[in-house]
Each structure stands twice: as structure tokens, then as C-alpha cells.
């Protein structure tokens with residue numbers, strides 16, 4: 001109740017919303033939960049993503065019967081997007097793992113962290129892993145600092161990211177295994193002469209899967225939030241086709257930009273990815289494990 005003492009409007013934001021529809025469900029869940037316990041007359045929901053996001057598509061898919069005021073907020077969530085102490089609840093799903101920039105050492109031929117022949121760090125030299133880890137720590141700082149300004153005292157923030165268990169090698173994380181396969185398919189395409197090896201060497205995905213320990217350290221370092229819940233959410237087994245299509249949806253933009261892929265070659269790549277996922281479905285796809293989706297629930301103190 002202290003959170004609403006100065007306002008009759010519940011203000012929530014979704015950060016890295018893309019174009020729906022997952023987010024619309026998350027927003028409805030959040031409103032239902034608040035309505036269940038408080039008599040609040042009005043809700044306002046801010047949908048944030050980068051300026052390149054298709055906000056028009058998002059706005060046209062908002063349910064006409066919605067009981068909240070909706071607004072788009074363009075720009076990076078690694079800067080302050082809202083006035084001080086104006087938000088009661090912040091939500092974000094599968095966005096915070098995306099790094100603001102690639103660690104430059106990973107694509108620097110003269111650096112021991114050069115990630116030759118790989119598109120991600122999970123099986124790479126320790127220097128490459130360190131470079132990714134360091135970038136994640138910088139990015140968590142620039143994510144939490146603006147939120148500490150924007151969220152009211154006692155306000156809440158919930159986010160979900162793909163994660164990896166504290167103390168286990170990065171290479172054992174399910175999401176990382178899927179990226180290894182995507183990388184090996186790009187090498188296959190270089191072997192077939194479809195793309196150059198050099199382009200593969202210069203391609204690295206700007207994403208980092210943190211452990212609960214790293215998340216906790218970032219929250220403590222920031223000092224403005226208490227950790228209310230930090231736990232893994234169970235993940236059902238995924239079919240190779242479904243998994244390949246989420247990879248396609250997630251990485252199509254960056255692959256097109258880096259390799260200049262058209263639809264035909266992207267289709268070939270995803271055919272390869274799907275085939276390899278299928279070949280491995282009896283091993284890692286069978287038991288993705290619970291340690292895939294890290295749920296973090298924080299309170300502004």
C-alpha cells in the first residue's frame with residue numbers, strides 16, 4: 001500500500017517489448033494480480049523497445065477491450081526513460097541478456113580473446129569468456145541504475161532471462177548449446193562456399209547468459225534493490241522445428257545485417273539448424289533441464 005500512497009494510478013512498464021503477443025499476456029497477468037489485491041481505478045502501461053522496433057504493429061495488436069492506458073516509449077533501457085519515482089512495476093522478458101555491444105576483443109585478431117570460428121563464448125578461450133562477462137557486468141550496471149531512479153520506493157521489478165547455473169560451465173547451458181549448433185551450421189555454410197570464413201570469424205552474438213550468482217552480484221553492486229525471488233522456471237521439451245524457428249525469429253535481423261543474407265539463404269541455414277537439432281534431439285533437446293529461464297524479482301528499497 002505504501003507504494004500507492006502518492007498516486008491512484010498504477011504505472012507499469014515493459015522493457016524490450018518487441019511487437020507482442022507474449023508481452024500482452026504478461027501485462028494482463030500483471031494487471032489481474034494488482035486488481036486482485038488493490039482497488040485501483042486506473043492503469044497505465046508503457047511499452048518500451050529500441051526506436052527500430054515496429055511499434056505500429058504492437059499498437060494495432062493491443063486488445064481493444066483493454067482496461068489500461070497504453071503508450072510507447074522508444075529508446076534503450078540502458079538509459080533513463082521515465083521521470084524519477086514514477087513507475088510502480090517494471091517487467092522485462094528475454095531482453096536483458098542482449099548486450100549493448102559486442103566485446104571488441106572477441107573480434108580483434110590481435111587479442112587473446114579473439115573468438116575465431118565461433119559465434120558465441122560458451123566453448124571459447126577463457127579470455128573471450130572474460131570479455132563477455134565483463135560486458136555483461138557493465139550492461140547490468142547501466143540497466144539497474146536508471147531503474148533505481150524511475151521506480152518508486154517499494155516498487156517492484158520482475159524479469160526473466162535465459163540463464164546458466166552458478167558453478168557449471170557455460171557450455172552446459174541449454175541456450176548456449178543451441179547457439180553452438182547455429183555456429184556450426186554457419187561454419188558448414190562456409191565449408192560449402194556459401195559464405196566466407198572471415199565473415200564467420202567476425203560474427204559474434206551479443207548475448208550473455210548470467211548465473212544467479214552474477215545477477216545477485218550486479219544487484220548488490222547497484223545497492224538500490226533487494227532480491228525477493230531468484231529462481232529457475234521449468235522449461236518443457238521443445239521440438240526441433242519450434243526451436244529452430246525461435247532462433248530464426250531472434251537472430252534473423254542480425255544475420256541479415258552481418259552476412260547480407262536474403263530469404264533463400266536464410267531458409268537454407270534454418271533447414272540445416274533444424275536438421276542438426278533433430279539429430280541431437282535424443283540428447284540435449286530431450287532434457288533441457290530447469291536451469292534455462294532465470295526469473296528475478298526485485299524490490300526498490
Ligand SMILES: C[S@@+](CC[C@H](N)C(=O)[O-])C[C@H]1O[C@@H](n2cnc3c(N)ncnc32)[C@H](O)[C@@H]1O
Pocket residue numbers: 015016017018019020022023048049050053075076077078092093094095098100250
Ligand atoms: C528476444 S526479444 C523479446 C521480446 C519480448 N520481450 C518477449 O518476451 O517476447 C528482445 C527484445 O529486446 C529489445 N532490446 C534489446 N536491447 C534493448 C535495449 N537496450 N533497450 C530496449 N530494448 C531492447 C530488442 O529490440 C527485442 O525487441
